[in-house]
Amino acid sequence: MTIMLFLIQDGITNGAIYALLGLALVLVFAVTRVILIPQGEFVTYGALTYASLSAGQMPGTARLALAMGAVAFLLDLIAARRSLGFRLVARAFAVNVVLPAIVLALAMWSAAHHAGVAVNIALSLAIVAAVGVFLYRIAFQPLAHTSVLVLLIASVGCHLAMQGLGLLFFGAEGQRGPPIVDAAFSAGSLRFTGQSLGVYAITVAFIIGLWLLFGFTLYGKALRATAVNRLGARLAGIRTSLSGQIAFLLASLIGAISGILIVPITTLYYDTGFLIGLKGFIAAIIGGLVSYPLTAVAALLVGTVEAFSSFYASNFKEVIVFTLLIPVLLLRSLAAPAVEEEKD
Amino acid sequence: MAARLPVIVFALVMAAIPHLPLMPPFWIVLLDNIGLSALVAMGLVLLTGVGGLTSFGQAAFCGFGAYTTAVLTTVYGISPWLTLPASLLVSGIAAVLLGLVTVRLSGHYLPLGTIAWGLGLFYLFGKLEFLGRNDGISGIPPLAIGSFKMIDPGTIYYAIWFSVLACALLTMNLLDSRTGRAIRALRRGHIAAEAFGVQTPRAKLIVFIYAAVLAGLSGWLYAHFQRAANPTPFGAQAGIEYLFVAVVGGAGYVWGGVLGAAIVVILKEVLQSYLPYLLHGEGQLETIVFGILLVGLLQLAPAGVWPWLMSWLPRKSERKRPDTSLALPARARAAGAPSVLLRIDHARKQFGGVIAVNDVSFDVRVREIVALIGPNGAGKSTTFNLITGVLTASSGTISVLGKKLANAPPQEVVKLGISRTFQHVKLVPDMSVLENVAIGAHLRGNAGALASMFRLDRPDEARLLAEAARQIERVGLSKEIDQPAGSLSLGQQRIVEIARALCVDPMLLLLDEPAAGLRHMEKQRLAALLRQLRDGGMSVLLVEHDMGFVMDLADRVVVLDFGTKIAEGTPAAIKTDPEVIKAYLGAAA
Numbered sequence: 001m002t003i004m005l006f007l008i009q010d011g012i013t014n015g016a017i018y019a020l021l022g023l024a025l026v027l028v029f030a031v032t033r034v035i036l037i038p039q040g041e042f043v044t045y046g047a048l049t050y051a052s053l054s055a056g057q058m059p060g061t062a063r064l065a066l067a068m069g070a071v072a073f074l075l076d077l078i079a080a081r082r083s084l085g086f087r088l089v090a091r092a093f094a095v096n097v098v099l100p101a102i103v104l105a106l107a108m109w110s111a112a113h114h115a116g117v118a119v120n121i122a123l124s125l126a127i128v129a130a131v132g133v134f135l136y137r138i139a140f141q142p143l144a145h146t147s148v149l150v151l152l153i154a155s156v157g158c159h160l161a162m163q164g165l166g167l168l169f170f171g172a173e174g175q176r177g178p179p180i181v182d183a184a185f186s187a188g189s190l191r192f193t194g195q196s197l198g199v200y201a202i203t204v205a206f207i208i209g210l211w212l213l214f215g216f217t218l219y220g221k222a223l224r225a226t227a228v229n230r231l232g233a234r235l236a237g238i239r240t241s242l243s244g245q246i247a248f249l250l251a252s253l254i255g256a257i258s259g260i261l262i263v264p265i266t267t268l269y270y271d272t273g274f275l276i277g278l279k280g281f282i283a284a285i286i287g288g289l290v291s292y293p294l295t296a297v298a299a300l301l302v303g304t305v306e307a308f309s310s311f312y313a314s315n316f317k318e319v320i321v322f323t324l325l326i327p328v329l330l331l332r333s334l335a336a337p338a339v340e341e342e343k344d
Numbered sequence: 345m346a347a348r349l350p351v352i353v354f355a356l357v358m359a360a361i362p363h364l365p366l367m368p369p370f371w372i373v374l375l376d377n378i379g380l381s382a383l384v385a386m387g388l389v390l391l392t393g394v395g396g397l398t399s400f401g402q403a404a405f406c407g408f409g410a411y412t413t414a415v416l417t418t419v420y421g422i423s424p425w426l427t428l429p430a431s432l433l434v435s436g437i438a439a440v441l442l443g444l445v446t447v448r449l450s451g452h453y454l455p456l457g458t459i460a461w462g463l464g465l466f467y468l469f470g471k472l473e474f475l476g477r478n479d480g481i482s483g484i485p486p487l488a489i490g491s492f493k494m495i496d497p498g499t500i501y502y503a504i505w506f507s508v509l510a511c512a513l514l515t516m517n518l519l520d521s522r523t524g525r526a527i528r529a530l531r532r533g534h535i536a537a538e539a540f541g542v543q544t545p546r547a548k549l550i551v552f553i554y555a556a557v558l559a560g561l562s563g564w565l566y567a568h569f570q571r572a573a574n575p576t577p578f579g580a581q582a583g584i585e586y587l588f589v590a591v592v593g594g595a596g597y598v599w600g601g602v603l604g605a606a607i608v609v610i611l612k613e614v615l616q617s618y619l620p621y622l623l624h625g626e627g628q629l630e631t632i633v634f635g636i637l638l639v640g641l642l643q644l645a646p647a648g649v650w651p652w653l654m655s656w657l658p659r660k661s662e663r664k665r666p667d668t669s670l671a672l673p674a675r676a677r678a679a680g681a682p683s684v685l686l687r688i689d690h691a692r693k694q695f696g697g698v699i700a701v702n703d704v705s706f707d708v709r710v711r712e713i714v715a716l717i718g719p720n721g722a723g724k725s726t727t728f729n730l731i732t733g734v735l736t737a738s739s740g741t742i743s744v745l746g747k748k749l750a751n752a753p754p755q756e757v758v759k760l761g762i763s764r765t766f767q768h769v770k771l772v773p774d775m776s777v778l779e780n781v782a783i784g785a786h787l788r789g790n791a792g793a794l795a796s797m798f799r800l801d802r803p804d805e806a807r808l809l810a811e812a813a814r815q816i817e818r819v820g821l822s823k824e825i826d827q828p829a830g831s832l833s834l835g836q837q838r839i840v841e842i843a844r845a846l847c848v849d850p851m852l853l854l855l856d857e858p859a860a861g862l863r864h865m866e867k868q869r870l871a872a873l874l875r876q877l878r879d880g881g882m883s884v885l886l887v888e889h890d891m892g893f894v895m896d897l898a899d900r901v902v903v904l905d906f907g908t909k910i911a912e913g914t915p916a917a918i919k920t921d922p923e924v925i926k927a928y929l930g931a932a933a
Contacts, residue, residue, distance in 0.1 A: 035456075139639045146646045149398050152455065153591045154639050156584050161635030168632070278463070285456045318467040325460035329453045330445055 005190055007307045013196045013265075014279075015303025016203040020258045021280025022295040023210055024251040026287060030214070031223045031247035033148050034140055037155045040277025041162040042128055042255025044270055047263035048170045049256075050124040051177035053107065056114055060169030061127050062100075062107040068134035069100040075138060100130050117180060125256050132252020133245050135162075140248075141241050144230065159274070166270035174267035177260070199261050203296070206254065211292045223247065279306070279321065286328050298328075351513065358505050362498045373497045374613055376569060378605045379504035383562035385589040385601035386508075386515055387555030392587070393595030394519065395551040396531030397447065398455035400583045401462030405556040407469055407578030408435040409563025414481040414573040415474065424487050424568055428561075435560025436553050443552035447545060462583045469575040480574025487568045500569050507565060508602065511558055514797040515598050518554070521796030521805060522789045525779055527551050529772050535734055536770035538754040540763070540848065541787035550793050559586075592641060594648025596774070603650050611637065665825075666778070666809035668817070672788045675761055675849045677881070682746055685710050685852055685883050686731070686762075690740035693726050693907075700726040702907040703740065708852060713874060713884045715894045715915075718904035719927060724887040725767050727904070728854055731885075732764050733757040744852075759787060761851035765841035765858060767887070773830025777821060777840050780829045782812040784847025815843040820869060835861035839870070846877075853877065855886040859893045871897045895919065903927065 021039055028036040045061050052059040073096035080088055103126045110119055139158050143151055181194030214220035226233040226243040234240055258276075259268070283302050287295030302321065309320040362372055384402050392398045412434040413427040422430075442461055449457045470478045487494040487503055494500040518524050526547045529537040534544045567573045576582075585608065593604020615630035645652040686708040693701040701723040708714045716724050729735040731742055736751040743749060744760045763784065771780045785808045791801030816825050819839050824832055829840055838858055845853055855874075859867050867890070874884055874897060888894045894901065895915040903911040903918060905927040911918055918924055 142643045143646065146642075149392065149455075149595070150591065150642055150646050152398070153588060154642050156588070157635040157638035157642070159635070160631045160638070161633075164629065164632035164635065168629070278459075281456075282460070285453065315471050316467070319464050319471065322460045322464040322467070326445055326457060326464075329449050329457045329460070 003311070007311055008304060009190055009196075011304030011307035012300055013199055013303070014306060015283075015300035016199045017258050017262055017276065017299075018280045018283050018302050019203050019296040019299030020206060020254050021277055022283035022287060022299045023206055023292055024254040025277075025281055025284040026292060026295055027210060027254075028247045028251045029284075030227050032136070032140060032144070032151075032244045033227060034151045034155055035148070036251060037152075037159040037274075037277070038135070038162050039251060039255055039280065040273030040275070041159060041166060042132060042252045042273070043259040043262075043276055044166055044170075044268055044273035045131060045162075045259070046124055046128045046256025047177065047259030047268045048166070048175055048270070049127055050120055050260045051175040051263055051268075052170065053110055053115075053120040053123060054117070054178050055175075056111055058108055058111040059124075059127070060165070061131060062104045062123075064165060064169070065127050065130040065134065066097070066100040066104050068131060068138060069096040072096045072134045072137040075142075096134070100134075103127055103130060117178060121180070121260055124260060125253060128252050128256035128259075129249055132248045132255075135252075136244050136248035137241075141244060144240065144244065163271055163274065166273075170270050172270065174269045174272075175263070176267050177263035179264040180260070195261070195264055202257060202261065207292055207296050210250075214292070279303075282321070282325050285325060351509070355509050358509070359502075362501055369497065372501055374609060376497050376501055376504050378602075378609045379501075379508045380562050380566050380569070381586065381589055381609055382508050382602040382605035383504075383511060383565075384559045384586045385593065385605050386511055386598060387558035388586055388590040389593075389595055389598055389601045390515060390519070390527070391551050391555040392590060393597070393600070394531065395527050395548065397548060397552065398587070399446075399458040399552075399555065400455060400580065400587060401442070401458035401465070402555065402559045402586045403578045403580075403582035404462050404465040405435045405438065405559035406563035406566060406582070407465065407573075407575070408438045408556075409560030410567035410573040410578070411469065411475055411481070411563075412560075413564050413567050414484050417485050418481055418483055419474075424485060428564055431564040432557050432560050435556045435563070439553040439556030440549070443549050443556075447548040447552055458583075459580065463580050466575055466579040469578060476574070478575060480572060482572040484567050484571045484573065486571060494568070497569070500565070504565050504569070507561055511561070512598050512602065515554075517799055518793060518797045519598070521793075521801055522782075522786060522791050522808060523547070523550065523793045523796050525775070525783050526786060528775055528779075529783055532770065532772050535754070536766065537783065539732060539734075539758060540784050540844070541755045541758045542783070543755060554793070588638060592638070592648060594650030594652075597648070597650045597654075600648050600650035603653075604648065607649060666813040667806060668810045668813050670807045670810040672785065672807050672811050672849070675851070677851065683709050685712075685745060686885070687743045687746075688727070688731070688740070689743070691727070691730055691737050691742055692739045693723075693730055693735060694738045699907050701730060701737075701904075704904065704907070704909045705740075706902045706909065706912055708883050708885050710851075710883055711878055711881055712899045713878050713886070713897055715898035715901045716885060716887045716904065717889070717891075717894060717901060717918075721906070722904040723907040724904055725856060726907075728764065728856055728887065731757070731854065732762065758848055761848070762854065763845035763848035763850040763852075764854035765838065765845055765856055767856040769834065769837045769841060771829040771837055771840060771844075774828055776826050777816060777829050777832070777843075778809065778812055778825050780840055781816055781843045781847055782808050784815070784844035785811045788847075788849070811847055812843070815846040816840075818846065819843045819873060833861070835863065835866055838862070839866075842870075842873075850882065852883045852885060855884065855888075857887055857889065859888055859890045867893055 021043065025036055025039055028034055049059040049061045073092055076092040076096065077089070103123065107123050107127065110123055135158060139154055140151065143154055179195050181198055184191060184193045214224060222238045223243045223246065225236065226238055226240045230240050279302055280299065283295050283299035286298035305324055306317060306321050310317045313320065361367065361375065384406060388399065388402055409431040412431040413424060416422045416427045416430055417424055446454060446457050469475055475481065487500060494503060519528065526537060526542040529542065530544060530547055537544055589604040589608045590601055592607055594600025612630065612634060615633050619629045619633060684707045689705050690703045691701055692703050704727060716727065718724055726735065730737050733752050733754040733756065741748050744762065749757065788811065789804045789808045791804040795801045813825065816822060819842055821836065821839055821843065824836065829837060832840065838861060842855065842858060859870060862870060871893065878884060898915055901913065901915055901918040902909060903924050910923045910927060911921045
């Protein structure tokens with residue numbers, strides 16, 4: 001019975017992280033039609049940037065953000081080459097180059113002076129968010145009109161490049177970060193750490209927040225409209241490229257937060273993010289890539305199944321988790337035999 | 345034969361390469377790898393580029409092929425040549441089992457499903473005792489002909505590239521056939537293909553199996569090339585890479601698969617061997633550059649490199665005109681058949697609270713043109729969809745020649761001699777007019793996928809194309825017969841749809857706004873054609889908004905408004921019917 005409770009608790013903690021990632025995937029897909037394979041890299045970047053800063057090292061991701069910003073600046077200039085004005089150039093320069101440069105400077109200062117946990121978290125989030133936004137600008141915005149398949153392949157390309165960069169920045173060794181909250185208490189035989197409670201709280205907050213944003217605000221509806229019909233959204237006055245950047249901003253933030261939340265609990269390696277992301281992915285698929293609450297429930301299910309199968313059949317843990325998906329997919333297809341016409 | 349010339353030249357060049365003096369043996373290894381990758385990519389071209397089914401799991405099928413021969417040759421000592429059919433069979437059976445589940449997945453669930461079982465199988469290969477767990481199986485014997493053993497890369501090269509060329513030919517043959525057209529129509533949605541009798545789940549399963557068997561062949565060759573098999577080359581990473589290969593090369597083109605394989609394999613090799621010298625770096629520099637190059641390449645040529653290259657070549661000569669003297673047997677029409685062809689009796693369709701068609705009843709008699717008119721949203725297209733089985737009626741009956749349809753699927757309805765066009769044109773834009781129209785004759789041919797691959801379908805195929813060409817001539821589009829359907833004007837595309845519907849040899853033709861987008865002269869020609877069809881014994885039911893066209897042409901008019909029939913009668917009577925005037929112009933003040 002106690003084992004059972006432990007497993008469930010473990011499953012829920014993992015599941016909450018998967019839920020966060022699943023939410024981000026749903027969000028990005030709903031707005032940009034990109035199946036965001038590099039979501040896992042946002043997790044590792046967030047976690048390892050935080051761990052590096054805490055250890056007084058300068059994370060390479062800060063430099064990456066500046067370099068990507070420079071490329072984005074160039075792309076902006078090329079895109080607007082026929083109507084270049086001072087204001088436009090200055091604005092693009094400020095957003096794409098000055099901002100990441102400030103973050104880089106702060107990161108260098110922080111690494112040298114051992115700033116506190118809060119500063120390190122804020123810096124990590126800023127760095128990863130910048131990487132996320134620039135990633136959309138550089139890799140996906142020029143492809144926004146293409147098919148889901150092409151976007152998917154580009155997404156895999158980004159994943160490969162970012163994972164390679166992760167190895168370059170953080171090395172092959174795993175890292176752990178300092179805990180954010182030290183408090184802990186026991187209820188019966190279960191021990192709750194402040195860290196795991198933080199995981200639950202943030203997950204719930206995000207689910208409610210996103211659900212409110214997309215269901216009840218004009219802005220959220222504009223983002224969804226972009227996904228359904230780009231041309232229509234543009235004609236209605238929605239800036240579709242901005243929608244994509246916002247989606248990536250939110251996704252990278254969510255990824256980085258998940259990373260920072262788990263890096264004190266488990267050791268993360270440069271390539272850990274991919275598998276974690278994939279499991280968030282399973283949850284997102286069970287949620288049909290549209291439903292936030294369903295995604296969250298599915299993520300808890302995935303986490304629990306994983307916890308149980310790693311205890312009872314650890315050899316086949318991954319086999320079980322991934323095979324779980326097939327009946328779910330089948331059920332979803334049968335439940336909604338969507339008439340897919342006029343796509344492509 | 346002229347069309348095959350580039351292939352023959354390519355084959356000769358490939359055959360000569362190992363004999364070139366000073367050919368570095370390392371290049372031969374690269375070419376071997378390209379060939380192995382091209383085989384899998386070719387399957388993906390058919391599956392993903394042509395059929396629209398994205399699969400990340402192809403590497404797992406290579407695994408089935410490789411492990412089958414590995415186990416059979418090392419444990420049971422069976423000759424590699426005998427394990428070839430076994431390998432293909434195992435991959436094929438695996439594809440049937442996975443395919444039955446997978447191809448039913450709709451939209452984005454499908455690629456995600458393939459990731460799921462791709463990963464699941466990869467972990468399974470690494471855990472199973474009899475497959476050697478993560479270490480895999482080694483000591484696989486080489487391919488041998490008599491005492492000649494294909495041990496070095498230069499000899500197995502011939503086995504690999506022979507397979508690539510043979511499969512390329514078979515694949516191209518398959519695409520250029522009755523089954524091929526059905527497969528090529530899949531990507532544009534099911535409804536049009538199903539309206540002409542294509543069993544879309546079956547067509548999907550066929551491409552799925554075909555792609556898996558090609559992957560299995562690649563796996564079999566790989567096992568005898570490496571003489572070992574372990575899970576790594578059959579994992580998710582490899583599955584993703586095969587998809588890269590297909591997309592980079594051009595996912596819609598058989599040779600795009602080969603070209604993509606060459607690009608990706610060479611690029612990876614160059615990056616792996618030269619980057620470290622250039623940058624003195626550590627870590628996975630090559631994956632970083634590879635990933636970035638991939639994204640860049642997609643931004644430059646989203647459709648792949650092959651079509652981009654081909655656009656530089658002069659346009660190919662037109663294909664041979666079909667011999668229109670060949671004829672298909674006509675539909676048997678019972679003499680003395682009842683005069684009512686189609687009877688719609690209290691048909692009703694509800695979508696939730698909305699009643700789209702509200703207890704509508706009317707008949708279409710033999711040799712009659714009936715027009716179904718009404719304001720937008722009156723339920724005309726829904727009525728069409730009920731008749732053709734795209735939608736199932738909530739209640740009421742629809743019968744053809746006194747036989748109830750009982751919600752038969754579209755593929756069954758068309759067999760009864762009812763064919764249709766669509767309000768929103770549903771042609772395959774990158775297929776020629778001839779090929780699009782030939783889909784209409786799908787049920788009148790019977791050559792299957794295997795027969796097509798080995799070109800045993802030619803007499804059957806010639807008759808189908810002849811019928812298509814005849815119908816194209818009949819509607820007056822002979823000049824455009826070889827154009828891609830997407831390049832025609834919208835009005836012409838509607839006429840192409842009529843030709844396609846005529847290929848069914850229908851008793852009843854359902855036309856959904858056939859005159860929309862036509863110029864005045866074209867409308868007159870269309871009206872003349874429809875009259876001629878009626879006089880030849882066909883019935884026509886058409887939805888149309890052009891009142892001049894309708895009143896001139898129709899024998900009878902049925903008027904719908906908000907899903908309800910408000911009037912029925914001759915054009916003259918309808919023109920003066922107060923209900924109809926009210927529906928169209930609003931109530932008199």
